[in-house]
Amino acid sequence: MMTKKWSKGERVIHATKPEWGHGEVLEAQSAQQDGKPCQRLVVKFTRAGTKTVSTAFADLRTAEESPFLAAAAREAAEEASRAVTGATNGKVREESGEDMLDTALDAALRDPIEMMTRLPDSVTDPCLSLRKRAQAAVSLYKFGESPAGLLDWAAVQTGLKDPMSKFNRHQLEDFFVRLNIVRDAHLKKLLKDVRKQEPAVINERIATASLAGQQAMRRADIGR
Incomplete structure (x- = not known):
């Protein structure tokens, strides 16, 4: 529907x-x-x-x-449908939604660790069912630590076409390690709640998860 x-x-x-x-x-x-x-x-x-x-x-x-720059995307979405015009040296300047997104991105980059370790609302929103949050949390393990996987993850997390225009590889690797700590801790907490309320969901998620997701669930559940 x-x-x-x-x-x-x-x-x-x-x-x-x-x-x-x-x-x-x-x-x-x-x-x-x-x-x-x-x-x-x-x-x-x-x-x-x-x-x-x-x-x-x-x-x-x-x-x-989305799991990245929710505030920035909201601002861009509000402004993308119209041009913001102003006088600059007697000329009319138009500012597009992409310009607004870039401005908000620059603001977010002032606290890069918070931005790069932020979990998506689909994982943390208490209004969503445990089943949905668990599914979303396991899906976060789709990105590997290979150079290509790291870049794909960073692009999702930041919304940048080329994350290396703002960060170098060592920074991205460090952010990814930090994210893993946050991600693993949250998955462990979710699975603990799931096991109490809907234990069958754990086997369902393991059956459909990627290999990395399966391994993460088993580590988190063993350590409950």
Whole structure:
């Protein structure tokens, strides 16, 4: 069932492909899949280019729900649909949503450790079920420590096309180690709660998780 109707100009994140970066809806058409309403969207992603997706299959979220720069994405989403004009030396200057995002990004970079170790709302929001939070937490282990995996993770975490334009490799490696500590501690706490309330969920998540996710769950659950 279609839970949200997307409109042209809205900014989105593909929840299962966050490495695609922020996306802007270019076209939105009503459609049906198996007799149920959905939408066919043309979305331009910052790191993957223009994609055509169906909301019957693609798990799209608002930028505020993404694991990186929620505040920055919110500001960009509010401003992206209109130009902010002003007089500069007698000339009209237009500031785009991307400019606003860059400004907010610069502000966030003043506290890079907090930004790079922040867990997404999908993992921490108490309004979400334990099942959903556990699933989201295990999905964080999809990024490996290889150079490519590190860059993909950093791109998701910062929203930057090229994270190395702001950080060097040693900094990214250090941030990733710090994130692992935060991520592992939170997963352990989640699994402890899950085992008390919905123990069957643990086996479900292990069965569908990546190898790294399975190993992380077993480590966290053993140490409960």
